[in-house]
Amino acid sequence: MSVKTDPFVRFVNVYKAYDVNTMVVKNLNLNVSAGEFLTLLGPSGSGKTTTLMMLAGFEEPTSGEIILDGKAINGIPAYKRGVGMVFQNYALFPHMTVGENLAFPLQARGMPRAEQQTRILQALDMVKLSNFVDRRPGQLSGGQQQRVALARALVFDPSLVLMDEPLGALDKQLRDHMQLEIKHLHDRIGVTVVYVTHDQTEALVMSDRVAVFNEGKIQQIAAPSEIYENPTTDFVAQFIGENNRLEGTVSEVRGSESLLVLKDGSAVRTLSADGAIAGESRKLSVRPEAILVGPEAVDLPNNYAASVKEIIYLGDHVRLIVPFGGPDELAIKLTHRRAAAIAVGDKVRFGWNPDQCRALV
Numbered sequence: 001m002s003v004k005t006d007p008f009v010r011f012v013n014v015y016k017a018y019d020v021n022t023m024v025v026k027n028l029n030l031n032v033s034a035g036e037f038l039t040l041l042g043p044s045g046s047g048k049t050t051t052l053m054m055l056a057g058f059e060e061p062t063s064g065e066i067i068l069d070g071k072a073i074n075g076i077p078a079y080k081r082g083v084g085m086v087f088q089n090y091a092l093f094p095h096m097t098v099g100e101n102l103a104f105p106l107q108a109r110g111m112p113r114a115e116q117q118t119r120i121l122q123a124l125d126m127v128k129l130s131n132f133v134d135r136r137p138g139q140l141s142g143g144q145q146q147r148v149a150l151a152r153a154l155v156f157d158p159s160l161v162l163m164d165e166p167l168g169a170l171d172k173q174l175r176d177h178m179q180l181e182i183k184h185l186h187d188r189i190g191v192t193v194v195y196v197t198h199d200q201t202e203a204l205v206m207s208d209r210v211a212v213f214n215e216g217k218i219q220q221i222a223a224p225s226e227i228y229e230n231p232t233t234d235f236v237a238q239f240i241g242e243n244n245r246l247e248g249t250v251s252e253v254r255g256s257e258s259l260l261v262l263k264d265g266s267a268v269r270t271l272s273a274d275g276a277i278a279g280e281s282r283k284l285s286v287r288p289e290a291i292l293v294g295p296e297a298v299d300l301p302n303n304y305a306a307s308v309k310e311i312i313y314l315g316d317h318v319r320l321i322v323p324f325g326g327p328d329e330l331a332i333k334l335t336h337r338r339a340a341a342i343a344v345g346d347k348v349r350f351g352w353n354p355d356q357c358r359a360l361v
Contacts (some may be wrong), residue, residue, distance in 0.1 A: 006068075008192050009055065012062030016050055016216075024050045026063070026216040031196060034159075037186050039195045041203040041238070042213030049164060051213075052196045053289070056162050057081050060317040069159065079108070084153030084161040084191075088168045090145045092137040098148050102155045108157060123155040124148075126185060143174045150182070152189070163195045167202065171285035179205050200240050204228060212236050216240065232274065234360040237285040242333070244291075246284040246325040250276045250359060258359045261286055263326030269354040270300050274360055286318065286357035288333035293342075293350045303351030306330075307342050322350065 009032035009322040016025035025047045032038050040048035054066060057078030064075050071080055092101050099120050106116045122128045125149035137145050146166060153161050163182075167175045183206045186193055197203055203210045204224040211221040214233075220227060220236045231237035238245060248268065252259040258272040259284055268284055278284060297303045309329065310321040318339040324330040332350060334342075342348060 005099040005216070006034065008034035008036075009071055009194070010065075010067040011051070011055075012065045012067065014051075014054065014066065016047075016054060016059065017062045022066045025054075025061075027216070028216075029187045030211065030221070030316065032192060034188045034192055037183070037193045037195065037206060039172035039197060039203040039207040039210045040213060041197060041200065041210050041239075043198060046200075047216040048196050048211075048213045050361050052162055052164055052194060052276040055160075056085055056193060058283070065284065072259055075112055078118045082156075082158055084158040085155070086146075086149050086153045086161065087164040090137070090149040092145060092148060092152075092164075094137050097134050097136055097177065098129065098140075101137070101148060102152050105152060105156050107166075111156075116238045119155050119157075123151040126154065126189070127181075129150045136361065138226050142170050143178060146170065146178060150185075153277075154189070158191065160192045160194070162192065164195055166195075167197075167199075175202075182206060204240075207213060212239060214239075227237075231285065231360065234283040234285065237358065238361055242288050242331070243328050244286045244288060246285070246328045248282055248325070248331075248359070250278050250282055251278050253278055254309050257354055258282070260359045262324075263328070266304060267323060268357065270359045271355055272359045274361055282359040284325070284357060285360050286330075286352055288331045290352050291322070291332045291350055293330060293332060293348055295349075297349045297351035300351035302348060302357070305347055305349050308342060310343055311339065311342065320348070324349065 011028045011030040014028040015023065017023045028051060038053055042048045050059060054061050057076060062249040102120045102123055103116050106119060121130065124133060127150055129144060129147055161229060167178050170178060179202055183298050208226055209221060210224055210227050212219045212227065214235050220232045228241055231240060237243050246262055248262040250258050251261045253276050256271055258270055258276045260268045260270050270284060306322040306324055308320050308322055312319040318334050318336055320332040320334060
């Protein structure tokens with residue numbers, strides 16, 4: 001899907017404080033392109049939901065400006081922003097039918113009844129619930145209710161749809177299915193979506209870009225593959241995906257590479273983020289799946305040997321745990337076939353290339 005480059009949504013120097021001691025969003029500058037699916041990802045209290053609520057109009061920034069389609073929207077009530085909203089608890093009216101739930105935002109906009117019916121059927125068709133127009137929410141499954149909430153957010157043809165953890169109440173199998181449903185729907189209709197979640201898999205699967213929040217600030221914003229493969233901070237590396245994290249000291253810097261010495265004296269050649277300086281402390285970040293074991297590891301710039309401490313069966317893969325870096329341990333992800341000949345206590349050779357790891361602040 002092609003995404004326009006002109007910012008459709010802009011946060012300009014936005015701060016949000018609930019009291020003098022609680023600054024939940026700090027100097028936020030963020031652009032969202034028309035047609036983009038942007039996910040705000042982070043732990044509880046990181047500022048992501050507050051950012052969404054300010055864009056929706058349910059919260060006002062303490063300072064700074066929010067611009068939607070070229071117009072400042074500070075002070076404009078939520079119902080006048082023309083923004084679709086999907087909540088975690090769906091917020092459907094239980095005494096109304098599905099059709100009546102979808103009619104509500106159309107009636108609020110004074111739309112003629114004949115056009116309302118056309119819009120309702122179109123929206124339900126988009127979410128594959130055309131035959132449920134006369135059902136009440138209580139007669140629907142959780143996944144069906146979520147689809148109705150999505151259809152209600154889309155029924156008045158908004159240019160922007162905001163979603164606040166909309167899949168949080170679903171079981172894992174249904175959640176995985178709905179991630180792809182929403183992604184495919186977005187690809188078809190091209191509406192701009194800002195999506196909030198604390199689930200890293202959701203963010204990686206669904207988004208054009210991901211903004212990782214922590215302590216009221218964006219730590220990194222990039223495409224999912226860039227966030228996963230090239231984290232720029234220790235927080236991002238830890239929050240996104242599985243990660244080995246070991247403490248070390250930079251002993252040498254050559255261009256974009258550093259030599260990081262771990263607590264046990266092991267030296268690791270690694271890429272550096274933010275201009276490493278010799279003598280400073282850094283965190284080594286290396287993904288379990290990036291580590292090779294056996295003959296493949298022998299000729300790598302980073303290769304080591306250790307006895308296997310533990311073997312963990314995880315269904316679709318096996319994890320080896322080996323002591324490394326002093327008091328630390330290293331997790332290595334292997335297929336069942338590769339791990340079949342390895343037992344606890346065996347000494348194994350393992351390693352990785354410098355471009356497969358990072359020395360992060």
